[in-house]
Amino acid sequence: MAVFFNTDELPAFKNAVITIGTFDGVHLGHKTILKEVVEHAKAVNGESVLLTFEPHPRKLIFPNVPLKLLTPLSEKLELVSKEGVEHIVVVPFTRDFSNLTAEQYIKDFLVKKFQPESIVIGYDHHFGYDRTGNIDLLKKFSSDYGYNVFEISAQLIDEAAVSSTKIRTALEQGHVAEAATMLGRHYSLSGHVTGGAKLGRTIGYPTANLLPEDPEQLIPANGVYAILANWNEQEFKGMLNIGFRPTVTKDVVLHIEAHLFDFDKDIYDQKLELVFVERLRDEQKFPSVDVLKEQLHKDREAAKRILNA
Known part of the structure; x- marks a missing residue:
């Protein structure tokens, strides 16, 4: 799979079959749509092309509304590549781009840049300034510019939208196992390990403090989780706390702290990468550090049972 970030330096795609969208989460509904695009490209001896946007259009249009992304761009690209899509074009979503009229979007962007054989799009897809463009406008200009328009069924589109909403809701409630069934994989957070107060080390549970790679990615509900952790191409088992550590601090900063079993690396x-498998409990304030240690021991045993560690 090839990834392009500059729309001024694109190759001449052969019989390009394009689809357009954010595809945040690349969940089971999205995969069904991508499968249709890939199969159609094969049928016309063409190349499948996904157009997505960076940053997310909502960030520019609604700058004060949190995004709560399911997949940072790097993860989205990796997941899409597994679905057989041959090319991904990451379109810079700028103010100038958002100001293109719907007709300019078709003529000067889609046709000029991609010369599409086909455009595979949902019934509710809108584009251009004030979102005035839609699938009917694409069909209107199809004979002028020599492309076909194929509509993704309303059922598929609606199911994908519902899945995205349900996945976010499940994660916000800590139901990571439920989210996994809709995603087709376990939800994960990636980032870099930062230095902490090392309080866990003093009670026998050293932790790695994660700073998420994308500050706009959705963080599941506060609580304790059984997790898998990927580091240096190796997988480890462990448990994770998301919260404010009320037993040992009065901190108001959210912490994402992973304790990995049988792990002593710096x-x-x-x-x-932290992979959420199952939620164990809410975060709690315990009457003493000793009581906290007793609970952490129970959490570790519960996590090991879930993970077969």
């Missing part, structure tokens, strides 16, 4: 400033 991984400060290194990349770590």
Whole structure:
């Protein structure tokens, strides 16, 4: 799969079959749509092309509304590549781009840049300034510019939208196992390990403090989780706390702290991926550090049972 970030330096795609969207999460609904695009490209002896945007259009249009992304760009690209899509074009979503009229978007962007054989799009897809463009406008200009328009079924589009909403809701409630069934994989957070107060080390549970790679990615509900952790191309099992550590501090900063079983490496400033398997409990304030240690021991045993560690 090839990835392009500059729309002024694109190759001449052969019989390009393009689809357009943010595809945040690349969940099971999205995969069904991508499969249709890939199969159609094969049928016309063409190349499948996904157009996505960076930053997310909502960030420019609604700058004061939190995004709560499911997949940072790097993860989205990796997931899409697994679905057989041959090319991804990451379109810079700028103010100038957002000001293109719907007709300019078709003529000067889609046709000029991609010369599409086909455009595969949902019934509710809108584009151009004030979102005035839609699938009917694409069909209107199709004979002028020599492309076909194929509509993704309303059922598929609606299911994908509902899935995205349900996944976000499940994660916000800590239901990571439920989210996994809709994603087709476990939800994960990637980032770099930062230095902490090392309080966990003093009670026998050293932790790696994660600073997420994308500050706009959705963080699941506060609480304790059984997790898998990927570091340096190796997988480890462990448990994770998301919260404010009320037993030992009065901190108002959210912490994402992973305790990895049988792990003693120094991984400060290194990349770590945390994979959510199952939620164990809410974060709690305990009457003493000793009571906290007793609970952490129970959490570890519960996590090991879930993870078969």
